[in-house]
Amino acid sequence: xxxxxxxxxxxxxxxxxxxxxxxxxxxxxxxxxxxxxxxxxxxxxxxxxxxxxxxxxxxxxxxxxxxxxxxxxxxxxxxxxxxxxxxxxxxxxxxxxxxxxxxxxxxxxxxxxxxxxxxxxxxxxxxxxxxxxxxxxxxxxxxxxxxxxxxxxxxxxxxxxxxxxxxxxxxxxxxxxxxxxxxxxxxxxxxxxxxxxxxxxx
Amino acid sequence: xxxxxxxxxxxxxxxxxxxxxxxxxxxxxxxxxxxxxxxxxxxxxxxxxxxxxxxxxxxxxxxxxxxxxxxxxxxxxxxxxxxxxxxxxxxxxxxxxxxxxxxxxxxxxxxxxxxxxxxxxxxxxxxxxxxxxxxxxxxxxxxxxxxxxxxxxxxxxxxxxxxxxxxxxxxxxxxxxxxxxxxxxxxxxxxxxxxxxxxxxxxxxxxxxxxxxxxxxxxxxxxxxxxxxxxxxxxxxxxxxxxxxxxxxxxxxxxxxxxxxxxxxxxxxxxxxxxxxxxxxxxxxxxxxxxxxxxxxxxxxxxxxxxxxxxxxxxxxxxxxxxxxxxxxxxxxxxxxxxxxxxxxxxxxxxxxxxxxxxxxxxxxxxxxxxxxxxxxxxxxxxxxxxxxxxxxxxxxxxxx
Numbered sequence: 001x002x003x004x005x006x007x008x009x010x011x012x013x014x015x016x017x018x019x020x021x022x023x024x025x026x027x028x029x030x031x032x033x034x035x036x037x038x039x040x041x042x043x044x045x046x047x048x049x050x051x052x053x054x055x056x057x058x059x060x061x062x063x064x065x066x067x068x069x070x071x072x073x074x075x076x077x078x079x080x081x082x083x084x085x086x087x088x089x090x091x092x093x094x095x096x097x098x099x100x101x102x103x104x105x106x107x108x109x110x111x112x113x114x115x116x117x118x119x120x121x122x123x124x125x126x127x128x129x130x131x132x133x134x135x136x137x138x139x140x141x142x143x144x145x146x147x148x149x150x151x152x153x154x155x156x157x158x159x160x161x162x163x164x165x166x167x168x169x170x171x172x173x174x175x176x177x178x179x180x181x182x183x184x185x186x187x188x189x190x191x192x193x194x195x196x197x198x199x200x201x202x
Numbered sequence: 203x204x205x206x207x208x209x210x211x212x213x214x215x216x217x218x219x220x221x222x223x224x225x226x227x228x229x230x231x232x233x234x235x236x237x238x239x240x241x242x243x244x245x246x247x248x249x250x251x252x253x254x255x256x257x258x259x260x261x262x263x264x265x266x267x268x269x270x271x272x273x274x275x276x277x278x279x280x281x282x283x284x285x286x287x288x289x290x291x292x293x294x295x296x297x298x299x300x301x302x303x304x305x306x307x308x309x310x311x312x313x314x315x316x317x318x319x320x321x322x323x324x325x326x327x328x329x330x331x332x333x334x335x336x337x338x339x340x341x342x343x344x345x346x347x348x349x350x351x352x353x354x355x356x357x358x359x360x361x362x363x364x365x366x367x368x369x370x371x372x373x374x375x376x377x378x379x380x381x382x383x384x385x386x387x388x389x390x391x392x393x394x395x396x397x398x399x400x401x402x403x404x405x406x407x408x409x410x411x412x413x414x415x416x417x418x419x420x421x422x423x424x425x426x427x428x429x430x431x432x433x434x435x436x437x438x439x440x441x442x443x444x445x446x447x448x449x450x451x452x453x454x455x456x457x458x459x460x461x462x463x464x465x466x467x468x469x470x471x472x473x474x475x476x477x478x479x480x481x482x483x484x485x486x487x488x489x490x491x492x493x494x495x496x497x498x499x500x501x502x503x504x505x506x507x508x509x510x511x512x513x514x515x516x517x518x519x520x521x522x523x524x525x526x527x528x529x530x531x532x533x534x535x536x537x538x539x540x541x542x543x544x545x546x547x548x549x550x551x552x553x554x555x556x557x558x559x560x561x562x563x564x565x566x567x568x569x570x571x572x573x574x575x576x577x578x579x580x581x582x583x584x585x586x587x588x589x590x591x592x593x594x595x596x597x598x599x600x601x602x603x
Contacts, residue, residue, distance in 0.1 A: 025255075026252070026254040026255050027248070027255060030244065030324070037240050038234055042232055042234055045235070054243065057240070058242055058243030058246050062243075062246055065247060116231075129224040129227070129228070133228050187224065
């Protein structure tokens, strides 16, 4: 006779309960990797390129694993926590990240996209806004860039950004306002949504 | 894409969200992470988790959640079930991580036999094996070395088991493929290697619980026979007899089949199964590594070691003695060291080495798996490219290359 399981499988738990369980059953933490690694990887990929993305994602989960006892169980969703750890690691690549934005702004060729694009043509695919956006991103402070890209590329809410970066909600708002103003100023008359056509102002 | 209205609060109208829209398009063609990109991180995490499990209570400390019950069945289920994101489905191909494993990549803290095998099981679990169709070919491309002299040894076996193919000798510049009938001997090990579909189905029926699997492959002649036959093909062996190394061509008694396999025989048995079977159902493949973890006496080699293809490896090892009884009543006792090579980055199977230690000399023979896969045509690699000869490394002395 097969004894019934005394608790539900890992897949049925939310992130907080999964992390809780992993304190007694460390292997359970792998489920968290399966849930979030792919999304985090794509986010880091867009910021740093393929090579650093592999490393940052791996290191993020190792750090998370080692720090899991301090996880705030009131946060049922672990994604902000993980992206916050990743943000610290991304910060170590600040120079190369900024250098890539500047290179894109200067040449129109994106060295980060080159890490996944099949061809140079793919890297320079037409999008009128790429160059001014890259220039503006390269000029942002680290803090503003984290906030802006967590919203734009990770689809984070204000609250999630605040949790991820460990900053007050008001700081999130002010950073995002500041960053977006710079984005809009950089775009100027460029139509960011129509790669090859004049902007259709709404 | 989510609506921006409830996510942004910049004081701008919805129409002004075009900056975010444009930003989202920037590098928006970034792909979802593939198997290789995610594999290394998962193995590192798995190894850390297994290490902590082995060390006892979590170093992270007990928390208020510790009342949660722990059930060993659930524990295994968690380890086995936490797999969704890993290697991409599709054709069974080359080795996870390929030849890219390096010592640097492997430097993720101290490893133990348990952590390595837990990671190897996770790799296997997440590496889908394709059951070949009768008209397809199963490629097993390996480098084989005897006494440090190496050669190619690629074979393509028809799914139905009626044909097999190999490069015409010499292979160096003539990658033409000879088609031949399969080996007539379909018993035991040959059946596993040269009847891919039948072997796949046979393996599929094995239990996945590690204790049960170890017991089954240690008692079922179809699997157990591989242990001895693989090392000493009937009619040809060598060893030390009366103080001298001799080569015995014939006759050799059929190897005695013990009632139970010793730990070294169990280890060798599984190593041979991994070597012989390019297509193993993922859950069985994973269970084989979990079964390995049950075998006492297995140790992790503490020094760097390359396989016969020149790749660094994470190496499991066991020393043992093997007695071969001759038909004239004599016997030959050989002392062996059996190595199992795993990719240091992904812990995928990479090859094996057996060394006979006699008269102060080492007599190594080894295999390094370069690629396995299912192809539509003999002589090709998965994806359709023609198989070509490749540079061979010269294995260094053993041990401590």
